[in-house]
Amino acid sequence: MLYPIVWQNNSVVLIDQTRLPNEYAVIEIHRCEDMAEAISTMIVRGAPAIGVAAAYGMYLGAREIETSDRTEFLHQLEEVAQLLRSTRPTAVNLFWAIGRMMQTAYETLGTIAQIKQILLETAQTINAEDIQTCQAIGDHGLAALPKTPEKLIILTHCNAGALATAGYGTALGVVRSAWREGRLTRVFADETRPRLQGAKLTAWECVQEGIPVTVITDNMAAHCMKQGLIDAVVVGADRIAANGDTANKIGTYSLAIVAKAHNIPFFVAAPISTIDFTLSNGSQIPIEERHPSEIYQIGDTILTPSGVEFYNPAFDVTPAELITAIITENGAFAPGELVKCHTISQ
Numbered sequence: 001m002l003y004p005i006v007w008q009n010n011s012v013v014l015i016d017q018t019r020l021p022n023e024y025a026v027i028e029i030h031r032c033e034d035m036a037e038a039i040s041t042m043i044v045r046g047a048p049a050i051g052v053a054a055a056y057g058m059y060l061g062a063r064e065i066e067t068s069d070r071t072e073f074l075h076q077l078e079e080v081a082q083l084l085r086s087t088r089p090t091a092v093n094l095f096w097a098i099g100r101m102m103q104t105a106y107e108t109l110g111t112i113a114q115i116k117q118i119l120l121e122t123a124q125t126i127n128a129e130d131i132q133t134c135q136a137i138g139d140h141g142l143a144a145l146p147k148t149p150e151k152l153i154i155l156t157h158c159n160a161g162a163l164a165t166a167g168y169g170t171a172l173g174v175v176r177s178a179w180r181e182g183r184l185t186r187v188f189a190d191e192t193r194p195r196l197q198g199a200k201l202t203a204w205e206c207v208q209e210g211i212p213v214t215v216i217t218d219n220m221a222a223h224c225m226k227q228g229l230i231d232a233v234v235v236g237a238d239r240i241a242a243n244g245d246t247a248n249k250i251g252t253y254s255l256a257i258v259a260k261a262h263n264i265p266f267f268v269a270a271p272i273s274t275i276d277f278t279l280s281n282g283s284q285i286p287i288e289e290r291h292p293s294e295i296y297q298i299g300d301t302i303l304t305p306s307g308v309e310f311y312n313p314a315f316d317v318t319p320a321e322l323i324t325a326i327i328t329e330n331g332a333f334a335p336g337e338l339v340k341c342h343t344i345s346q
């Protein structure tokens, strides 16, 4: 299995996702500041993955705090948390993981050394739990897919694979489970402008595992659906509001509209840690805007003339009414029934 984040030799080893698919490179992270940089620059990316990365970042920061005073330690740890919170605003998993690490520190009574050790163990637990969560999402998603006698073609957007999680993936977790059970013909992967996570990362994951994959440009999805090539759409999520409105990579909203127009089921696959129950709907989800160079530059090639303006929102929000079901580690739920997701389905 593919693990993008590994605790090894007292440091965090990350697959450098900015170099895939042409180069498989790893980077060792020893300091919290470097983990924050890795999240901001998308060396590690994907909602669950940046949550796991931030959890380890909290430990790396705690490790460097040199005080024997508990109050001072917790004050400095909060500063570490603030640095990590400032990296990317949309994926709620980041804030969930940081909050769990801070709560662990507050609840741990003991020496500073004992608190640091518990923080490391908590980060490792968050890492291990996410892999199990993704495998459960994959199997619940398989059960939710259309029950046609023929094998399915699943369209996905961006990368919600092992690279976007601690392993196995969410949307690609459903793909992996479907492939394992002989329910999948192939994956259609939207290239996903501007950073091309679909063409670069989803395609790479599928090729590594021998899962047939067809890469299309984002503007081809409607045509493929009209031709009857797509049986279901499965995407990931970065933040889901209590009513089921879902923030995911830019282009997901238009994909959901097109799927609805063609009566194709549209599934969101995400861990419960991606659901933000403090938000009643998606209008309150912060949308990250990234540097315009992601639009105007590919490699060394500049695509646009000077003198133009750019708008580069990294995510959009799909209204709950366009979503067939939200697949979690506890089962598949209608968007309006997420309050039930804490009850494990049979």
Ligand SMILES: CSC[C@H]1O[C@H](OP(=O)(O)O)[C@H](O)[C@@H]1O
Pocket (backbone or CB within 6 Å): 045, 046, 047, 048, 157, 158, 159, 160, 161, 164, 165, 169, 170, 171, 197, 235, 236, 237, 238, 248, 249, 250, 314
């Ligand atoms: C497993 S959900 C991953 C989710 O995160 C991605 O965004 P980014 O590549 O900018 O971190 C994309 O929205 C995926 O669906």
